[in-house]
Amino acid sequence: MRAVVVPQPGEADALTLAERPDPVPSEREVRIRVTAAGLNGADLSQRRGFYPSPAGAPDWPGLEVSGTVDAVGDDVTEWHVGDRVCALLPGGGYAELVTVDAGLVLPVPEGVDLVEAAGLPEVAATVWSNVVDLGRLSAGDALLVHGGSSGIGTMAIQLGRALGADVIATAGSDEKAAFCREVGAQAAVNYRTQDFVEAAHAFTDGRGVDVVLDIVGGSYIARDLDALATGGRIVSIAVRDREPASVDMGLLMRKRASIHGTTLRARPLAERTAIIAAVREHVWPLVAEGRIRPVIDSVFPLEDAAAAHRRMESSAHRGKILLQVG
Numbered sequence: 370m371r372a373v374v375v376p377q378p379g380e381a382d383a384l385t386l387a388e389r390p391d392p393v394p395s396e397r398e399v400r401i402r403v404t405a406a407g408l409n410g411a412d413l414s415q416r417r418g419f420y421p422s423p424a425g426a427p428d429w430p431g432l433e434v435s436g437t438v439d440a441v442g443d444d445v446t447e448w449h450v451g452d453r454v455c456a457l458l459p460g461g462g463y464a465e466l467v468t469v470d471a472g473l474v475l476p477v478p479e480g481v482d483l484v485e486a487a488g489l490p491e492v493a494a495t496v497w498s499n500v501v502d503l504g505r506l507s508a509g510d511a512l513l514v515h516g517g518s519s520g521i522g523t524m525a526i527q528l529g530r531a532l533g534a535d536v537i538a539t540a541g542s543d544e545k546a547a548f549c550r551e552v553g554a555q556a557a558v559n560y561r562t563q564d565f566v567e568a569a570h571a572f573t574d575g576r577g578v579d580v581v582l583d584i585v586g587g588s589y590i591a592r593d594l595d596a597l598a599t600g601g602r603i604v605s606i607a608v609r610d611r612e613p614a615s616v617d618m619g620l621l622m623r624k625r626a627s628i629h630g631t632t633l634r635a636r637p638l639a640e641r642t643a644i645i646a647a648v649r650e651h652v653w654p655l656v657a658e659g660r661i662r663p664v665i666d667s668v669f670p671l672e673d674a675a676a677a678h679r680r681m682e683s684s685a686h687r688g689k690i691l692l693q694v695g
């Protein structure tokens with residue numbers, strides 16, 4: 370099969386189309402003939418040599434795919450050859466074939482095109498596990514989403530609204546802030562020209578927000594805490610500001626607030642399987658009802674993976690970038 374691999378870590382041109390042996394599913398695995406693969410921030414870090422695949426996974430990037438089941442292991446009863454599916458992977462999605470544990474596979478939600486489905490598993494699983502599981506977002510809460518125009522951000526805005534929360538987002542331009550409103554945020558600020566702490570207090574009549582989804586870290590964490598309501602939760606899923614965060618612990622206590630952090634790929638298989646089951650139960654019906662839709666920026670052919678990475682690095686995109694494989 371063809372795969373896009375990284376023989377030497379580096380810039381986007383490090384991505385190289387190569388032949389690799391067809392993977393063979395083990396007892397509990399499904400093999401998927403890939404239609405499309407989603408790009409994620411982690412793929413860029415992996416390409417630069419900073420975020421290797423975990424042991425046992427292919428050593429090239431790709432955390433999610435859509436496609437058609439092409440073979441199943443002896444112990445798999447829930448999936449059949451020909452099923453249209455999408456899946457969360459520990460790596461290796463930039464390829465014509467992938468094998469994946471049956472518990473990480475999802476049906477393509479009703480009303481979603483097979484290519485677009487590749488953009489759903491990683492954002493749905495990340496946002497559900499962080500904003501809902503850890504952040505305990507519920508109806509009536511206020512949610513602050515940083516990077517609202519990103520793949521993660523567009524899912525967080527839509528899921529927050531679908532669950533009955535009020536959503537305010539940040540983005541790096543007025544145009545992207547307007548896009549966040551189109552996706553469903555009731556308010557959105559350009560973080561380059563506006564103070565998101567002030568905006569969060571204005572949005573909540575001075576109460577503060579209940580949950581912050583943070584993708585910046587560093588100096589943002591103290592500001593997130595300033596933006597938080599009593600009892601609020603900060604969930605941290607990425608670090609762009611490499612300075613250590615400095616937090617006023619007295620304020621954290623007075624606000625009875627909490628700060629959580631996770632990375633999805635490192636979680637044990639049982640936890641990822643439970644997250645996928647929750648996504649299927651709670652998020653997929655919202656997608657089928659049209660209350661959440663995949664937000665796709667662009668689709669590149671597999672062989673143009675380098676151009677797709679460059680687009681993501683330019684930060685010009687809104688929503689998900691996909692690679693079309695088959």
Ligand SMILES: NC(=O)c1ccc[n+]([C@@H]2O[C@H](COP(=O)([O-])OP(=O)(O)OC[C@H]3O[C@@H](n4cnc5c(N)ncnc54)[C@H](OP(=O)(O)O)[C@@H]3O)[C@@H](O)[C@H]2O)c1
Nearest residue numbers: 409410411495516519520521540541606607631632633684
């Ligand atoms: N921990 C986990 O399990 C997990 C799982 C999935 C993704 N992630 C992380 O979540 C982040 C979003 O993922 P993605 O795939 O959606 O990537 P993406 O589409 O590339 O999003 C990155 C976003 O960050 C925004 N951004 C940069 N600096 C910002 C700032 N100071 N304030 C607010 N927004 C800022 C960019 O918007 P502007 O250009 O407008 O600034 C861009 O929209 C990535 O860092 C990714 O690594 C973590």
